[in-house]
Amino acid sequence: MMKPYYEKTIKHTFIDFMQTSKFLENPLIFNRAEGVYFWDIHGKRYFDGIGGIFVASLGHRHPRIMEAMRKQMELLTFAAPLHGTTDITLEFVKRLGEVSPGNLNYIKSFSGGSESIEAALKLVRQYFKQTGHNDKMKCISNYLSYHGATFAAMSAGGSPRKDKFEPQMPGFVKLYSPKQLRDSFPSWEETCRFCANLLEKTILSENPDTIGAVIVEPICNTAGIITPTVEYFRIIREICDKYNVLLIFDEVLTGFGKTGDMFAAQTFGVTPDIICSGKGLSAGVIPIGSFMVREDIGDVFYSTDKNNVNFAHGHTFSGFPLADAVGIEVINVLEEERLPQRARQMGTYLKARLEELSKYGIIREVRGKGVLLGVEIVEDSVTNKPFPEDNNFGDALKKTSIKNGVILRIDPDWFAIAPPLISTDAQLEELCDLIEKSVKEALDLVTAKH
Ligand code: PLP
Numbered sequence: 001m002m003k004p005y006y007e008k009t010i011k012h013t014f015i016d017f018m019q020t021s022k023f024l025e026n027p028l029i030f031n032r033a034e035g036v037y038f039w040d041i042h043g044k045r046y047f048d049g050i051g052g053i054f055v056a057s058l059g060h061r062h063p064r065i066m067e068a069m070r071k072q073m074e075l076l077t078f079a080a081p082l083h084g085t086t087d088i089t090l091e092f093v094k095r096l097g098e099v100s101p102g103n104l105n106y107i108k109s110f111s112g113g114s115e116s117i118e119a120a121l122k123l124v125r126q127y128f129k130q131t132g133h134n135d136k137m138k139c140i141s142n143y144l145s146y147h148g149a150t151f152a153a154m155s156a157g158g159s160p161r162k163d164k165f166e167p168q169m170p171g172f173v174k175l176y177s178p179k180q181l182r183d184s185f186p187s188w189e190e191t192c193r194f195c196a197n198l199l200e201k202t203i204l205s206e207n208p209d210t211i212g213a214v215i216v217e218p219i220c221n222t223a224g225i226i227t228p229t230v231e232y233f234r235i236i237r238e239i240c241d242k243y244n245v246l247l248i249f250d251e252v253l254t255g256f257g258k259t260g261d262m263f264a265a266q267t268f269g270v271t272p273d274i275i276c277s278g279k280g281l282s283a284g285v286i287p288i289g290s291f292m293v294r295e296d297i298g299d300v301f302y303s304t305d306k307n308n309v310n311f312a313h314g315h316t317f318s319g320f321p322l323a324d325a326v327g328i329e330v331i332n333v334l335e336e337e338r339l340p341q342r343a344r345q346m347g348t349y350l351k352a353r354l355e356e357l358s359k360y361g362i363i364r365e366v367r368g369k370g371v372l373l374g375v376e377i378v379e380d381s382v383t384n385k386p387f388p389e390d391n392n393f394g395d396a397l398k399k400t401s402i403k404n405g406v407i408l409r410i411d412p413d414w415f416a417i418a419p420p421l422i423s424t425d426a427q428l429e430e431l432c433d434l435i436e437k438s439v440k441e442a443l444d445l446v447t448a449k450h
Pocket of ligand 1: 115149
């Protein structure tokens with residue numbers, strides 16, 4: 001039930017990327033979650049079709065994750081990373097190193113995705129300074145990408161959201177996302193090939209001696225689950241190698257099973273030099289992110305002489321014992337229950353069901369890998385004409401999906417799903433039925449407004 005002080009306290013907080021007055025028209029306040037469901041304060045149940053926000057990939061309050069955290073609570077909840085480390089953190093480093101691609105086995109955990117990105121960007125700069133390349137400090141990334149909310153991560157990002165915080169940090173160079181150029185080429189393959197090859201031209205134009213890193217999301221959520229080709233990543237890898245540029249994969253969203261492998265790097269068959277993670281590693285139980293760094297790069301920060309090459313970066317809550325205990329158990333559950341493989345199976349069913357929505361004449365494309373799928377909506381799927389901004393489909397779908405009790409990630413012209421990997425076949429069917437009902441009703445709403 002709404003408590004008398006809720007309205008005032010909602011006004012006194014900040015709901016992410018939402019106008020508070022609009023939120024107050026019909027505030028969504030949850031007070032319980034279990035498995036694939038949330039309940040709100042009125043007792044209404046919602047299917048969590050997106051794992052919170054790509055986070056609760058094992059469902060909410062997974063018993064093994066809760067137990068691992070409880071066990072750690074009985075032993076040690078905090079030890080300052082400035083004084084030393086803990087046994088559980090060392091176990092976490094070992095365990096994540098066992099499942100990371102290639103030899104990305106220098107590992108540190110942080111409080112979330114943005115912190116992992118910040119740390120990776122700082123590590124690149126220090127790495128090059130320590131290896132005699134003082135000027136290799138710029139980072140190249142894609143327009144439309146999202147790498148986090150803190151200043152360097154935001155500057156690496158290319159989403160229009162950051163306009164309010166100009167000027168951005170210097171040292172970030174942008175590349176066109178395949179999404180922006182897709183209508184200029186006959187096929188997606190050609191678009192991706194062109195965009196990947198643009199990287200070389202950009203590096204040469206900027207001067208290769210000044211470029212330290214390229215950061216990409218294997219699948220970009222904020223641009224609408226943009227899923228490049230395997231070749232795109234192969235070309236980018238080759239160009240990075242050619243110019244001694246480190247390749248960072250931002251797997252904050254894609255990591256830990258959703259794409260059909262532990263990491264999307266494996267799904268696309270490319271090994272980056274650094275992977276940043278977050279979201280799924282937490283199972284939605286406690287905040288955690290981490291980076292995984294190539295062994296020989298990590299070695300540059302290990303020295304027996306007095307030249308002080310330690311990574312000059314720390315956070316009070318890095319290597320947080322409760323979070324590391326959760327991270328270990330998340331990896332154990334994913335591996336033991338073969339959930340990445342299950343994600344592939346689930347993805348086949350989900351994609352087919354989403355593609356069936358084409359019968360409504362408003363689907364331009366369904367894309368993604370595994371359970372991480374996006375549906376692009378247009379007003380007319382023959383001409384690909386978009387819905388008008390002031391009567392867009394996304395706003396209508398937000399209303400109908402909440403009414404029908406299903407949580408999705410919705411933008412004006414696309415929506416995404418990433419249901420928990422523990423969903424049963426019957427639950428997947430339930431989710432798809434709820435989505436279809438909501439899409440149909442949203443279509444009625446936008447058509448009625450015409
Ligand atoms: N990178 C990507 C691809 C993300 O999707 C996000 C969060 O949505 C971040 C980084 C930032 O992570 P966090 O919100 O945990 O700071």
